[in-house]
Amino acid sequence: MGNYANLPVPTPEGGLNRYLQEIRKFPMLEPEEEYMLAKAWVEREDSEAAHKMVTSHLRLAAKIAMGYRGYGLPQAEVISEANVGLMQAVKKFDPEKGFRLATYAMWWIRASIQEYVLRSWSMVKLGTTSAQKKLFFNLRKAKNRIGALEDGDLRPENVARIAHDLNVTEDEVISMNRRMSGGDASLNAVIGSDGDSATQWQDWLEDEDADTAGDYEAKDELDSRRELLADAMAVLNDREKDILVQRRLQDKAVTLEELSSQYDVSRERIRQIEVRAFEKLQKKMRDLAKEKGMLSTV
DSSP states (O other): OOGGGGSOOOOGGGOHHHHHHHHTTSOOOOHHHHHHHHHHHHHHOOHHHHHHHHHTTHHHHHHHHHTTGGGSSOHHHHHHHHHHHHHHHHHHOOGGGSSOHHHHHHHHHHHHHHHHHHHSGGGGGSOOSHHHHHHHHHHHHHHHHTTOOOSSSOOHHHHHHHHHHHTOOHHHHHHHHHHHTOSSOOTTOEEEEETTEEEEHHHHHOOGGGOOOOOOOOOSOHHHHHHHHHHHGGGSOHHHHHHHIIIIISSSOOOHHHHHHHHTSOHHHHHHHHHHHHHHHHHHHHHHHHHTTOSOOO
């Protein structure tokens, strides 16, 4: 990534609210300043210049990451993946192309997040048809387009419209919407106050200069990911495999209590086995993906 990757950048691991406040402190760049910083990086690999470009766009990365808040993934990890994409964008940005870094970085940020989503555990539950992949990545956009912003189940007429537009069944729309309706808090959640004026996430993240993204179609890689999973499962013993399947691979997860009775061990022991097996599986999937050239190198 270059030497600038070693310079300090705030991370969301210490708490989302604190992170959002920290990244708000970095000023946005004027076009001329951004151009000069980019030239300094391209021509001299000036790490301070690249670092300034990264930090000035952390709000953009966080804002895009929040768009994936309903996918059941840890928000801090999604933001971290967004930041990886941002750093990759800065590394490859050519200021002579005539567009702003924000416009270019959006594609890298989304690609990095979607790479994470596609290789994450929750995606294993999803179907593998092209239409279902399209539904996963486009349902939120389809809902916004027709103003279907209500929480909970969609109204029948909206289900029918989305099913028609995305060429999937109405049952698939309903099921996917329910899976995606959980997850982290809304962008409208209050994170702090300043006198009588409450502050919302979206207020902290708004970056008017960055709202130039076009549509980003999903990568057609889920079939390969599932093949990776099947190969990687071999790293687990029978008990680990069974516990993971029952806890994570079924639409309705078996409880820790039920598994503790089944294996005659404590609930905490079941949880430990699940976590350890999950980590082993993730590592094996990453290793296999790298061997097959499926993960981007950063």
